[in-house]
Amino acid sequence: MRSDEVILMKIVILGFGAVGQGVARVISLKREHLLDKYGLQLDIVAVADRSGGAVFDQGLDPELLLKTKNETGKLSQYPDFGVEGFSGLEILDKVEYDCLVEVTPTNIEDGEPALSHMLKALKDGKDVVTSNKGPLALSFTQLSEAAQETGANFKYEASVGGAMPIINLAHDTLAGSDIESVYGILNGTTNYILSRMAKEGSSYEQTLNEARELGIAETDPTQDVDGWDAACKIVILANSVLNLERTLKDVKVEGISQITPEAMALAKKEGYLIKLIGEASQDVLEVSPRLVKEGSPFAVEGTLNVATLKTDLAEDVTVVGKGAGSIETASAILSDLLNIWKAS
Amino acid sequence: MRSDEVILMKIVILGFGAVGQGVARVISLKREHLLDKYGLQLDIVAVADRSGGAVFDQGLDPELLLKTKNETGKLSQYPDFGVEGFSGLEILDKVEYDCLVEVTPTNIEDGEPALSHMLKALKDGKDVVTSNKGPLALSFTQLSEAAQETGANFKYEASVGGAMPIINLAHDTLAGSDIESVYGILNGTTNYILSRMAKEGSSYEQTLNEARELGIAETDPTQDVDGWDAACKIVILANSVLNLERTLKDVKVEGISQITPEAMALAKKEGYLIKLIGEASQDVLEVSPRLVKEGSPFAVEGTLNVATLKTDLAEDVTVVGKGAGSIETASAILSDLLNIWKAS
Numbered sequence: 001m002r003s004d005e006v007i008l009m010k011i012v013i014l015g016f017g018a019v020g021q022g023v024a025r026v027i028s029l030k031r032e033h034l035l036d037k038y039g040l041q042l043d044i045v046a047v048a049d050r051s052g053g054a055v056f057d058q059g060l061d062p063e064l065l066l067k068t069k070n071e072t073g074k075l076s077q078y079p080d081f082g083v084e085g086f087s088g089l090e091i092l093d094k095v096e097y098d099c100l101v102e103v104t105p106t107n108i109e110d111g112e113p114a115l116s117h118m119l120k121a122l123k124d125g126k127d128v129v130t131s132n133k134g135p136l137a138l139s140f141t142q143l144s145e146a147a148q149e150t151g152a153n154f155k156y157e158a159s160v161g162g163a164m165p166i167i168n169l170a171h172d173t174l175a176g177s178d179i180e181s182v183y184g185i186l187n188g189t190t191n192y193i194l195s196r197m198a199k200e201g202s203s204y205e206q207t208l209n210e211a212r213e214l215g216i217a218e219t220d221p222t223q224d225v226d227g228w229d230a231a232c233k234i235v236i237l238a239n240s241v242l243n244l245e246r247t248l249k250d251v252k253v254e255g256i257s258q259i260t261p262e263a264m265a266l267a268k269k270e271g272y273l274i275k276l277i278g279e280a281s282q283d284v285l286e287v288s289p290r291l292v293k294e295g296s297p298f299a300v301e302g303t304l305n306v307a308t309l310k311t312d313l314a315e316d317v318t319v320v321g322k323g324a325g326s327i328e329t330a331s332a333i334l335s336d337l338l339n340i341w342k343a344s
Numbered sequence: 345m346r347s348d349e350v351i352l353m354k355i356v357i358l359g360f361g362a363v364g365q366g367v368a369r370v371i372s373l374k375r376e377h378l379l380d381k382y383g384l385q386l387d388i389v390a391v392a393d394r395s396g397g398a399v400f401d402q403g404l405d406p407e408l409l410l411k412t413k414n415e416t417g418k419l420s421q422y423p424d425f426g427v428e429g430f431s432g433l434e435i436l437d438k439v440e441y442d443c444l445v446e447v448t449p450t451n452i453e454d455g456e457p458a459l460s461h462m463l464k465a466l467k468d469g470k471d472v473v474t475s476n477k478g479p480l481a482l483s484f485t486q487l488s489e490a491a492q493e494t495g496a497n498f499k500y501e502a503s504v505g506g507a508m509p510i511i512n513l514a515h516d517t518l519a520g521s522d523i524e525s526v527y528g529i530l531n532g533t534t535n536y537i538l539s540r541m542a543k544e545g546s547s548y549e550q551t552l553n554e555a556r557e558l559g560i561a562e563t564d565p566t567q568d569v570d571g572w573d574a575a576c577k578i579v580i581l582a583n584s585v586l587n588l589e590r591t592l593k594d595v596k597v598e599g600i601s602q603i604t605p606e607a608m609a610l611a612k613k614e615g616y617l618i619k620l621i622g623e624a625s626q627d628v629l630e631v632s633p634r635l636v637k638e639g640s641p642f643a644v645e646g647t648l649n650v651a652t653l654k655t656d657l658a659e660d661v662t663v664v665g666k667g668a669g670s671i672e673t674a675s676a677i678l679s680d681l682l683n684i685w686k687a688s
Contacts (some may be wrong), residue, residue, distance in 0.1 A: 026520070026657060033522070157517075163658035165517040172516050173501075173509040175686070176370070176678030178377070195639075295539075295645040297664045304641075313370060313675035314507035318664035320641045331657035334520030342519070 008041045009341060010057075010097040014088045014117050015104035016049040016075060019131050019158070021066055022330030023101055028062035030334065040341050046095045049104070052076025052084045055095055088117045092124070099153075099340065101333060102130040108223075108232060108248060111135035115143075122146035122154060129336040131158035131329050137232035137248045140239040153343070155336035156240070160233045161186060161305040163328035164321030168339065170241040170309055177311035179241050181281035184307030185298060186233040188323040189217050189224040190256050190276040194264075194289075195301040198273050201261050216303060226255035227276060227287040234278035238285055241309070246285055254288040267291055273299055281310075352385045353685060354401075354441040358432045358461050359448035360393040360419060363475050363502070365410055366674030367445055372406035374678065384685050390439045393448070396420025396428045399439055432461045436468070443497075443684065445677060446474040452567075452576060452592060455479035459487075466490035466498060473680040475502035475673050481576035481592045484583040497687070499680035500584070504577045505530060505649040507672035508665030512683065514585040514653055521655035523585050525625035528651030529642060530577040532667040533561050533568040534600050534620040538608075538633075539645040542617050545605050560647060570599035571620060571631040578622035582629055585653070590629055598632040611635055617643055625654075 011027075013020050027042050034040045043059035051074040054060055060081065068078045076082040092100065100121040104114045115135035118128050123146055130136070135143065136159055147154035157167045161184075170179050185191050189211060196207045208225065211217035223229045231251040238244045256276050267274050272291040275298060279286050292298035297318040300306055305323030308316050322328045355371075357364050371386050378384045387403030395418040398404055404425065412422045420426040436444065444465040448458045459479035465472050467490055474480070479487065480503055491498035501511045505528075514523050529535050533555065540551045552569065555561035567573045575595040582590045600620050611618050616635040619642060623630050636642035641662040644650055649667030652660050666672045 029657075030520075163655075163661065165513060165658075165661060168517040169509060169513060172683065172686075173512045174675075174679055175682040176374070176675045176680075295643060297641060297644055297648075297650075299639060299643065300641055301639040306641075311507075311675070313373075313678070314509075314672050315666045315669070316664075317507065317509060320660075320662035320664070322659045325659070328658050331518075331520045331655070334657070335518055336520075338519040339516065342516075 006035065006039050006041050007341065008043060009099060009337065010043050010045045011099050011101055012046045012091060012095055012097045013044060013101045013103065014048055014091070015102065016047055016069055017103070017105065018326040019103040019329050020047070020049065021069065022326035023103065023333050024062040024065050026327060026330040026334050038338070038341065040338070042337065045097050046091050047075055048086065048088055048091050049075060052082060053086055053091060054078035054081045055083050055091065056081040057096060088113055089120055092117065092120050097126060099127040099129060099337065102128060102132050104132065106132055106134040108134045108137060108228060111138045115139055118143055119146055122150060122152045125150040125152050127153040127340050129155045129333050129340070131156070131333060133159050133232040133236065137235040140236065140247070141245050153340045155340065156236065157336050158329045158332035160236050161307065162322055162324045163332055164305045164307065164319055164323060165332070166237070166307050166319055167240050168335070169319060174309065174311060174314060174317060177313040179309050179311055181279065181310045182234070182237045182241055182307060183277060183279045183310065184305065185275050185300070186230040186278045186305055186307065186323070187224055187276060188303030188305060189221060190230070191300070191305070192216050192303045193225070194256060194259070194273070194275055197259065197261060198264050198268060201265065203261055204257055204259055225257055227253040230276060230278045230287045234280050234285065234287060238280035242280055244280070244282065250285050252286040252288070256289055259289055350379065350383050350385050351685065352387060353443060353681065354387050354389045355443050355445055356390040356435060356439055356441045357388060357445045357447065358392055358435070359446065360391055360413055361447070361449065362670040363447040363673050364391070364393065365413065366670035367447065367677055368406040368409050370671060370674040370678050382682070382685065384682070386681065389441050390435050391419055392430065392432055392435050393419060396426060397430055397435060398422035398425045399427050399435065400425040401440060432457055433464055436461065436464050441470060443471040443473060443681065446472060446476050448476065450476055450478040452478045452481060452572060455482045459483055462487055463490055466494060466496045469494040469496050471497040471684050473499045473677050473684070475500070475677060477503050477576040477580065481579040484580065484591070485589050497684045499684065500580065501680050502673045502676035504580050505651065506666055506668045507676055508649045508651065508663055508667055509676070510581070510651050510663055511584050512679070513663060518653065518655060518658060518661060521657040523653050523655055525623065525654045526578070526581045526585055526651060527621060527623045527654065529619050529644070529649055530574040530622045530651065530667070531568055531620060532647030532649060533565060534574070535644070536560050536647045537569070538600060538603070538619055541603065541605060542608050542612060545609065547605055548601055548603055569601055571597040574620060574622045574631045578624050578629065578631060582624035586624055588624070588626065594629050596630040596632070600633055603633055
């Protein structure tokens, strides 16, 4: 932690939706702080999404990137340094950089284009930081091996639970314990719906509509309510925290659409709540509605995420945090970037 | 993480009560694992408590240390290598070692003998890992400065919340966010008493007696129920997580003995629970009974500890874990030892 010399980290951001824009904003917000505290300068040397891109080896202005995207919808309109017609792979080929921040939209069919982006970067020996669940849930082993072969850093704290720290917690903070299983509420939308149903006695359909109106559920909420978003996350935890080689097709998945107000009321009478729980251990890989005790850390309401690591020595360690949000998720990406810098 | 070469870390343990014995047990349990996974060998080269000590530069047998202490009450009875009449300071002077594990009994009057032990080790450039609240709550700045001067590592995750990871979580896992305040249930005994009072409607005195009978409260529970244990922990968090220079005398402390069943019932009617909360921020340093919402992460029951870090970017991040226990606390000490090794 010396601030007498400045280390420059050149970053390429692929994907410029909520998370990518959050990363630009966070880098802008923290610029002075990172320089003062760590002597670290994060330069965004290229950004691209489906609308085009911007490339400048001396560093793009994060605020101007945000302004350009928000006002014109097109990164290629960035003054002087806008580019069009380049794919993400071409940018990774042509630009000199240290770390890829991969935040393109999640695709749980084949993980693309993120999977190819990450594999190219890792094979070229570049560090990768991502919040992208798709490629990790489908091809974790392939990505880890690519990183190991070149010694590149591969970090993905933001892929599970946004700002809820769990992966680095297991790897670093709890290094002295072995993790035996992970158990968690990994999807904020379903937690919101189930919390409301428990509180109001309302039906699933009615509560889902309410969540849609509030913008908490998406117009097509399938990935959330059918359990696939949580399934991606539990696979990532199974691989990264438990060292199990699993993919999305190994998960037994059941969503929340069959839960009735009557079931809720019955559970409540006995001091329980119904939550959508993901569980991973040597023998179990499952997302399904389960009973949790009132007064336990799992009784949290709203869109919060919770996860418990069952350890051999420290017993249960639970973390609770915001599972989503542009800035929150970007903060986890920034933590990963900083930890790469610290370890270098 | 190369396992082709073995790194040896020589450890001195001062104090051999519940935590010290836990450390010996954990080192014994994890010996093979640490060698296989990290190529790290932890050798206990000296142990001492008020009963005497044992010193052997080739490494003492942790199981034999535990057996000797439990069967004879005296470490000096350790076969061949028992010693008598040496103070902790003399051992630190005479023995060649890398890291001091300081786990003598907590003293919140003057922090001794732990404070002198730690200062000597740090000034000699030796790493220090501790669970000892007293010296940290009284002399945090002095200890940190001593570590900075020689570049020694000074780690104390176990001093707050046993196996609940919070300090390293703030420093490492959440490196990308600034922490603005800490808020937590930092004492398991009082959380047990207050949870029972809320559930049973019983009086403070009656519940305290019940906790004493179960061994959850000590015969003299003053430090717990009057809030001093929590006060030590909130001071340590104020210093380590918020970079505020505070000591125990800066904390406004109120215990739980004045809480009545009537107050509990009133809170409950409105959807609240009463908990003993420690809070630290730029302007506040306090331990006192407060209302927390049912359904919030702070509504946990039993002897659990909970703490929330309010951050600038990741919003609230909360951790829940076992606040005490010999093996649990020792696991946090082992994590610190491993993180020293990883950073070396």
